[in-house]
Amino acid sequence: MRRTTATTIVVALAAGLTGIALMPRVTRLSAHATGDADLVAAARAAVRDPSGHRGLAVALVENGRIRTAGLGDRDLTGGPVEPGTSFEIGSVTKVLTGMLLADQAAAGVVHPDDPLVATWPTVTGPARDVTLAELASHRAGLPRLAPGGILGWARILWSNFSGGNPYAGQDTDATRSAADRVTPDDDKRGEVHYSNLGPSVLGHALAAKAGVAYADLLRARLLQPLGMNATVIATRADDLPTGRAEGGRAAGRPLDTWSGVGYAPAGVGPWSTAEDLGRLAAATLAGTAPGADAATARFRRDADTRIGYGWFTTRHGNHEVVWHNGATGGFRSYVGFERATGRAVVVLGNTDRGVEPIGLRLLGVPEQEAGEAAAATSVWIGAGLAVAFTFLGGLSLLGTARRRELDRVTLAAAVVWAFAYLGLAHRMGDWSVVPVWLWPLGAGLSAAGAALAMPRWSALPVVDALVPWRRLLSVGSSLLAAVLAVAAVSD
Template sequence: MKPFHSAFGKALVLLLVAMTSAVFAQTDLPADRPGIPSADEVREIVAPALDGKWATGLVIGVYQDGETRVYAFGSLAEDADPARLVFEIGSVTKVFTGLLLADAVVLGKLRLEDPLSDHVAFKVPSFEGQPVRLVHLATHTSALPAVPDDFLTRKHDPTNPYGSYSFDEMVAFVEAYKLPRAPGTQFEYSNIGMGLVGHVLETKVYETDLDTAFAARICVPLEMNDTRIVLTEPLRKRLVQGHTATLEPTGTWDIPAMPGCGALKSTVADMLRFIRAELDPGGTHLEEAIRLSQQEHFQGPGGGNGLGWLIGKKGDMTILNHAGQTGGYTSFLGIVPERKAGVIVLADAAGCVAIGVGTEVFRRLVTGTRAPSCLPVPVVLAEAELDRFTGAYAFPGGTSLRILREGSRLLLETAEGTRVAIEPCSPARFFVRESPILPLFFEFRLGEDGRVKELVAESDGESSPEVGQRSGD
């Protein structure tokens, strides 16, 4: 069952996969016009996120043609300077790594078509003689997986899953891995891939750690002095408390083996400076590198890929975006060069809150339209009502799921024993809060006798809904 397993297998600890042009796929509601939205409009967009307890606080930055606005909500609204609050930005780091790679190309340090094996001291797998090239790593087309196969089963701290994973362990996995297809032929999101880009940049190009390279080539020149991998004590004092998807306080992540895939921390103020540079690079030393990173280097059925950016098209607009998630934070970054417009959302909780809010603020900014929130607000159902849904459900292809009640909540259990809570947002419609991209929905359908007959698992955006038949209590 692709919708469930793609979201709740490895993805529970992955850095967040970004959206593509599906940002604007929903039915539009009227709004005034394209342009920077008012504080009241943004507040209305954010309301379901706070009412539904998707986060305790968010900071949002909007940029258009030289003009900026910052909005803060929830627990962060009363901060004296919310634009300077520090968050983990997770996989938005990949946009910086892609830009640093483009910078190295412009400087003549390497070529995108270089085989990875030319720049590392370990064995790199190939497919029928076709090598993994740097451009494949930066566009998620290397055929390397998101994380190593044993990443979740090995002994680790679930609140800091990358913290104990060493570079030597990653190398051992890569050397032994058998590529399932030719590199450059299919998109498959890979933290390993971008981690390897970071390694090449550290060891073969800039000859320093990635944090120092980011600072020297990107952050300091763009006056992004609060964007770092390792926080100074003053920055740590401004670090927002992170939360799990269920709003339990949690700590930050360490990613020593592959910092290029998701280790940066930043602020809305710094990210607005980054957006400005991406949309108006003329006059910066990064102009050529920025333009190279924004080019489409791979085109697949779901959209294109720049160097770190995911790229979609909507009419005359090119939509470049990425999202990020760690154990306690989520982020969303989107720009449209044709509109000189961009959005950054930083939230203090894991899950899909930054994408849910960010895509709607982004839509309002560049199209002047609105859509219903994708973040549901939960309702309360009595235990007797919940009991109607318990039982086993058989899906096509031999997949089965079981619905269990534990006190006042329902749990969805896979055949492998993985359990996740599902929350009601209507009498027969439930959602999964821990989804790493957008909420996944499950709807129970009644038969003619009034008893629950089917469980519909809605699409993750890549496949059609799947219908499971109730097979027993």
């Protein structure tokens, strides 16, 4: 007995030491720097905690002058971020779509109060009567996403679990079909309720009116006039810009890029640079950008925030900032400007840690007003996954190994799950919140359980059940689930 206990302790310690070498590595902003040296220094000062960030691209507009800088790494190989490095910009695209509406209205092509059906006649459902202005300002009463039924939600949940693209396969017809199926909520219509579906419908409607694709209309009316030549919409993997940043979680896990057509006007697929978005911010602030009037605040969301066509305007103490942010699987973005100071800022990051506070600090908003970055998901969810998965498998294995009635297939499944849970904790847990040294402890616990169980192996029956095939089927499906779960989160 003493020998078994000593062996278990030795195995646990060895596994724990090995786990130290293998434990999760939280991303951290490196010392790499490119571009304007003064802006690099200012941006670093605005980053209160470099952990959770991998790379940042920044642009600052002051007195009509645009300065740009890159900080940290654009990818896992350590390549430096440069001002011209492309990032996914997510929902910042919504301001481009709002500016398209303002531009087309100024050209007399559409009117903001036109019903959707006047611009996109093929939409025949109840949403046909919502106005273009309502779509641009999240006041159409449409849901955040298109209703997709059980299979649609299952696809989104699986994408979130596996780190994939939740919008894969969504094209323009899918967006039009969603507009046909959905019924605007009369209780919410006229009030600001954030929606990805609304701006997507608006963008494709404006494109349909012009007889071109959304990406082509955006390029012709907004991007080319502003010289935003590095801004692209990736509808396929082949469209991804070269030398782009690679996105991932703050805890270090790489994630797939998002691409597609259906939700492109809301932020799925667009890539841009700090240089390009600096041009956008400067021209919008100066009022010279096509559709710059979209930034005019027209409707109230709450006591501190109003909205125009895509652009939000929020008061932070004595500062009134016009802005929009963006979030995709592994990227965060922020564009904001303040008319009173004539200052504008762009901050792009390639993890899921928010960059809004960095942008606000660069605009001069006081610390207490700038706040901290909101987590991509609840902090407790990521922390809970890290702790639970780290110890759940080992504790379960220890319990299984001590059972009087036991067979080999049950024990084998418990061992597989003990280390599968470790893999899930490594990849899915938020280790930017939870101390990473907990993971080697979990590795030691799982190894201790295995060491405790192995001496019993030769004396155990293969299957100890009245109906062996049922036990085999149950254990087989459990093992398959473990393999699939780990495979889904591995890259």
